[in-house]
Amino acid sequence: MLLLCSLLYFLVTSIQAQANTLPRDEGKFLCLIYLSVQIPSDLNALIEIAKELGKMDWNFDLNPCDGDWNSSLKDNSQFNNSVVCGNCSPGGVCHVVEIVIKGQNLAGVLPPSLAKLPSIHKIDLSFNYLNGTIPPQWASTKLDFLILENNMFSGVIPAELGKLTNLSKLVLSANNLTGKLPEELNLLTNLIELRISSNNFSGKIPNLGNCIKLQQL
Numbered sequence: 001m002l003l004l005c006s007l008l009y010f011l012v013t014s015i016q017a018q019a020n021t022l023p024r025d026e027g028k029f030l031c032l033i034y035l036s037v038q039i040p041s042d043l044n045a046l047i048e049i050a051k052e053l054g055k056m057d058w059n060f061d062l063n064p065c066d067g068d069w070n071s072s073l074k075d076n077s078q079f080n081n082s083v084v085c086g087n088c089s090p091g092g093v094c095h096v097v098e099i100v101i102k103g104q105n106l107a108g109v110l111p112p113s114l115a116k117l118p119s120i121h122k123i124d125l126s127f128n129y130l131n132g133t134i135p136p137q138w139a140s141t142k143l144d145f146l147i148l149e150n151n152m153f154s155g156v157i158p159a160e161l162g163k164l165t166n167l168s169k170l171v172l173s174a175n176n177l178t179g180k181l182p183e184e185l186n187l188l189t190n191l192i193e194l195r196i197s198s199n200n201f202s203g204k205i206p207n208l209g210n211c212i213k214l215q216q217l
């Protein structure tokens with residue numbers, strides 16, 4: 001165990017030295033977290049996600065799965081700061097299943113690295129100042145909630161999102177998205193809520209005849 005830990009510590013510090021992301025001495029904390037609760041790949045993905053979002057206050061000395069990263073400091077329905085873990089193995093190793101970061105003035109981009117979290121199923125980044133485009137990489141996730149309202153996203157809705165067949169809630173309103181809505185939205189047969197208003201789409205709304213559960217448009 002100790003040997004494994006030393007090896008991980010060495011690996012982490014050498015990776016950090018290359019990537020220059022975190023102070024070196026955080027390596028040993030990362031190592032402890034690796035060995036206790038979290039899957040290393042999830043933790044590495046979170047480090048990348050933080051960078052992409054511009055989320056500076058995640059403390060990698062603490063274990064995200066202990067709920068240490070949750071806070072509800074503001075009494076405001078537009079604020080939330082939660083990372084939720086689940087899908088744990090019998091050995092107590094867990095995965096990140098939800099990331100909800102609302103109303104925090106984040107000014108980064110949508111994190112392509114989200115696709116590196118194998119169990120992520122809910123992402124809510126609404127009420128920030130995030131820009132850029134929706135990463136097609138997300139099509140490989142198992143998202144059922146994708147909520148991005150009130151940011152500054154541009155570009156088209158990638159046709160690849162049609163692969164997210166478990167999506168029940170897709171909220172993209174109040175951004176600066178453009179182009180035609182992809183026909184592939186009709187593949188989202190579990191969709192209950194679809195909100196896309198206050199953007200700059202062109203063309204017709206595609207046939208959504210297969211989205212038989214749709215209640216809100």
Ligand SMILES: *[C@@H]1O[C@H](CO)[C@@H](O)[C@H](O)[C@H]1NC(C)=O
Binds near residue numbers: 064065068070083085
């Ligand atoms: C904080 O995270 C923990 C662990 O994932 C979770 O059990 C708890 O419900 C969360 N609390 C809030 C307020 O989101």
Ligand SMILES: *[C@@H]1O[C@H](CO)[C@@H](O)[C@H](O)[C@H]1NC(C)=O
Binds near residue numbers: 082098
């Ligand atoms: C914040 O998000 C977490 C994770 O999805 C959720 O459990 C919690 O209910 C939310 N809190 C509020 C006040 O909406």
Ligand SMILES: *[C@@H]1O[C@H](CO)[C@@H](O)[C@H](O)[C@H]1NC(C)=O
Binds near residue numbers: 132
């Ligand atoms: C996103 O915002 C940053 C500054 O915050 C800017 O440099 C960048 O060009 C913007 N990207 C897009 C696609 O608008």
Ligand SMILES: *[C@@H]1O[C@H](CO)[C@@H](O)[C@H](O)[C@H]1NC(C)=O
Binds near residue numbers: 142163164165166
């Ligand atoms: C949909 O959800 C089920 C159950 O969680 C999962 O087994 C399946 O892989 C998911 N499929 C997609 C495309 O997300």
Ligand SMILES: *[C@@H]1O[C@H](CO)[C@@H](O)[C@H](O)[C@H]1NC(C)=O
Binds near residue numbers: 152154176178
């Ligand atoms: C939306 O994008 C267009 C260019 O595609 C740009 O001219 C306009 O300023 C943007 N609007 C906002 C509110 O960001």
Ligand SMILES: *[C@@H]1O[C@H](CO)[C@@H](O)[C@H](O)[C@H]1NC(C)=O
Binds near residue numbers: 176200
């Ligand atoms: C919508 O898009 C058109 C064409 O790209 C552009 O001229 C217009 O400024 C955009 N409107 C807004 C509100 O961004």
